[in-house]
Amino acid sequence: MIIPVLVKKVVFYVALIAGWQALAMVDVWPENIFPSPYDVVEDLAYMASDGSVFHGIGTSLARLITGFVIAAAGGLVLGIFMARITIVDQTIGSLVLGLQSIPSVAWVPLAILWFGLTDAGIVFVTAVGAVFAVTINVSSGVKNINPHYVEAARNIGARGGKMITGVLIPAAFPYMISGFKQGWAFAWRGVIGAELLFSYLGLGFLLNAGRQLNDVSQIIGIMIIIMGIGIGIDGFVFKRLEDRVMARWGLR
Amino acid sequence: MAMLESRGVAKYFTHKNQPMRALDNIDLDIRDGEIVSLIGPSGCGKSTFLRLVAGLETPDEGQITFDGEPVSGTGPERIMIFQEGALFPWLNVRDNVEFGLRVAGVPAEERSKSSNKYLEMMHLADFTDSYIHQLSTGMKQRVAIARALVMEPRMLLMDEPFSALDIPTRDRLLGEVQDIWMKTGKTILFVTHNAVEASVMGTRIAVFSKRPSHIRKIIDVGNGRPRTSDDPDLVPIQNKIRSELCREGV
Numbered sequence: 001m002i003i004p005v006l007v008k009k010v011v012f013y014v015a016l017i018a019g020w021q022a023l024a025m026v027d028v029w030p031e032n033i034f035p036s037p038y039d040v041v042e043d044l045a046y047m048a049s050d051g052s053v054f055h056g057i058g059t060s061l062a063r064l065i066t067g068f069v070i071a072a073a074g075g076l077v078l079g080i081f082m083a084r085i086t087i088v089d090q091t092i093g094s095l096v097l098g099l100q101s102i103p104s105v106a107w108v109p110l111a112i113l114w115f116g117l118t119d120a121g122i123v124f125v126t127a128v129g130a131v132f133a134v135t136i137n138v139s140s141g142v143k144n145i146n147p148h149y150v151e152a153a154r155n156i157g158a159r160g161g162k163m164i165t166g167v168l169i170p171a172a173f174p175y176m177i178s179g180f181k182q183g184w185a186f187a188w189r190g191v192i193g194a195e196l197l198f199s200y201l202g203l204g205f206l207l208n209a210g211r212q213l214n215d216v217s218q219i220i221g222i223m224i225i226i227m228g229i230g231i232g233i234d235g236f237v238f239k240r241l242e243d244r245v246m247a248r249w250g251l252r
Numbered sequence: 253m254a255m256l257e258s259r260g261v262a263k264y265f266t267h268k269n270q271p272m273r274a275l276d277n278i279d280l281d282i283r284d285g286e287i288v289s290l291i292g293p294s295g296c297g298k299s300t301f302l303r304l305v306a307g308l309e310t311p312d313e314g315q316i317t318f319d320g321e322p323v324s325g326t327g328p329e330r331i332m333i334f335q336e337g338a339l340f341p342w343l344n345v346r347d348n349v350e351f352g353l354r355v356a357g358v359p360a361e362e363r364s365k366s367s368n369k370y371l372e373m374m375h376l377a378d379f380t381d382s383y384i385h386q387l388s389t390g391m392k393q394r395v396a397i398a399r400a401l402v403m404e405p406r407m408l409l410m411d412e413p414f415s416a417l418d419i420p421t422r423d424r425l426l427g428e429v430q431d432i433w434m435k436t437g438k439t440i441l442f443v444t445h446n447a448v449e450a451s452v453m454g455t456r457i458a459v460f461s462k463r464p465s466h467i468r469k470i471i472d473v474g475n476g477r478p479r480t481s482d483d484p485d486l487v488p489i490q491n492k493i494r495s496e497l498c499r500e501g502v
Binding site for chain 1 (some may be wrong): 307354386418
């Protein structure tokens with residue numbers, strides 16, 4: 001018998017939560033160290049009723065989107081330059097690879113000194129954590145374009161900006177989506193990490209507040225929200241975009 | 253003066269860090285309204301010569317002139333049709349065909365008038381909204397030809413356009429390209445490695461030698477059209493092509 005995937009998933013999560021609840025109920029660890037799922041839901045409901053969780057989600061998403069848009073735009077431009085101009089690739093390209101290896105939270109001290117404890121500082125960390133992943137993917141996407149597309153377009157008159165917007169970007173788009181997807185994932189990690197260290201509003205701040213208040217259920221609740229948003233945007237926004245592009249190109 | 257004149261054209265490639273002479277002294281005149289087939293052993297550089305005419309590459313020696321002007325870069329009067337079509341998968345058939353007009357800033361109304369004409373001519377009217385992957389190889393080449401024709405080029409440069417097609421589809425397209433030629437009088441340079449295609453298409457056939465290549469022989473076929481691949485009058489010409497190629501040791 002073939003069991004539908006959805007059924008398997010539902011059974012798994014129900015069992016996971018039931019096991020967790022059971023483990024909490026046998027009182028191996030004190031409640032304030034190992035809360036039950038019920039405690040977590042209760043805590044989330046409280047944070048929902050006073051609006052703090054929505055405020056946190058809104059703040060983090062606003063920073064995330066701002067940082068991601070900056071990273072996507074910057075990575076697009078830099079990636080195209082790297083792919084099309086050899087000297088840029090040989091010089092700036094090697095620096096980009098190096099910078100990509102720096103975890104985004106490692107930018108936090110610099111961001112605090114440059115921007116202070118502000119939104120701009122957190123957005124900076126978010127953007128800088130994502131921009132190089134986007135750049136590298138865009139660059140390899142543009143480098144892998146079938147050269148006949150470019151030649152055919154040149155032959156029928158495409159030059160400069162029209163070559164970039166009419167051919168290079170659409171031709172490399174399937175690659176770019178995976179770059180944006182990766183950039184998004186780095187941005188999400190970056191924004192939460194930065195908020196933890198800046199401790200200035202947002203979901204990362206709520207995590208930190210949970211630690212200071214010894215409130216483990218708040219910490220777990222916020223972590224579940226962070227996971228949910230990550231899965232949600234990946235599965236809905238990027239997956240759909242990818243499916244649509246792949247279908248049009250006949251790649252799937 | 254011929255429309256296209258190639259004088260002493262040579263082209264080198266680097267192979268394992270050694271310069272390799274691919275084209276050696278190509279002299280060829282193409283007159284306005286001719287179809288000239290270029291045939292030769294594979295790797296002989298006939299496609300390279302086509303790319304030089306298109307302006308996608310520049311000769312290392314010698315010169316190619318078009319209407320007396322040296323060819324430098326690509327131009328809308330010489331449009332290349334690639335072996336695989338090189339159609340844009342992110343655009344539908346109509347947008348592929350209109351691409352060149354769009355980048356030239358032609359207004360929408362004029363664009364669709366012009367694309368309709370050639371979509372009709374290439375029997376693509378029912379497929380305008382299709383995406384490229386939904387088309388057969390033969391239909392793709394029709395789109396590639398329509399995309400070239402909307403630019404109103406004077407010369408079509410066809411690089412083994414039918415080599416990936418099955419025989420009936422190829423024969424139909426050989427007929428259609430001759431129809432287009434009779435209607436529009438375009439000059440056509442037709443690269444192929446197939447003696448049948450060369451003899452059906454060419455008013456003249458230029459046989460390339462192997463590398464470093466020059467033009468070994470020019471065979472006159474004449475002007476009777478349309479011709480078909482089973483035309484018995486073409487058999488002696490095909491045999492002549494084959495014997496020229498055989499003498500090259502291919």
